Amino acid sequence: MNTGRILLVEDDPGIRKFLRVALEAQGFSLEEAATGRDGVAKAATVQPDLVVLDLGLPDMDGKQVIARIREWSQVPILILSVRQSEDEKVAALDAGANDYVVKPFGISEMMARVRALLRSNRNSAATIPEIVHGELRIDLVRHEVALAGHVIKLTRKEFDLLAMLARNAGRIVTHRQLLSDVWGPAHEHDLQYLRVFIGRLRAKLGDDPTSPRFILNEPGVGYRFLD
Structure with a gap:
């Protein structure tokens, strides 16, 4: 059974009721807010x-x-919106959201995103020496990557890129966030540079x-490490 307290900031009472039933059936407790101001306060x-949100x-x-919440908290934020343009998604994610689901949505996908964000948040709150994903092992201390027991030779930037994606497993990480974190703010618009390194990583990992x-590529937005 799942555990955790979820705050739903949504002005549509029908969606609030629907999600309350779905989330509580999965073992989550739910708090609700119908306005942004009330959402920030709660x-x-x-x-x-x-x-x-x-x-x-x-x-x-x-x-x-x-922006208001990010002034003092790093709680995971999942956007739930009818706005589906790439610009809207990127703007929300760059503002500090962790994932984005477009309305209308499938409840199975919604629950999977919720569970992934909660798992990722628990992992990031702890100091973990390695990340294991199936046959892939990323040793964050030794800066070593192994796939099915075989060490994969990565450059420092390739390792940093993979580690950032893996630390945020299940979340969308935008192009700008990846470029800024791995290469520095001066490179946050070098999208072709990022694509080349993602291509190299995929080739070395045998990832089709x-x-x-x-x-996973999120077109026009960024990348997601599958959880």
């Missing part, structure tokens, strides 16, 4: 393990809510981009 008072709130844009085991 994020501070109830200290949720995850925030599910609509962007189109009656009193403020959801990206403002993200048409049927990925490890790195």
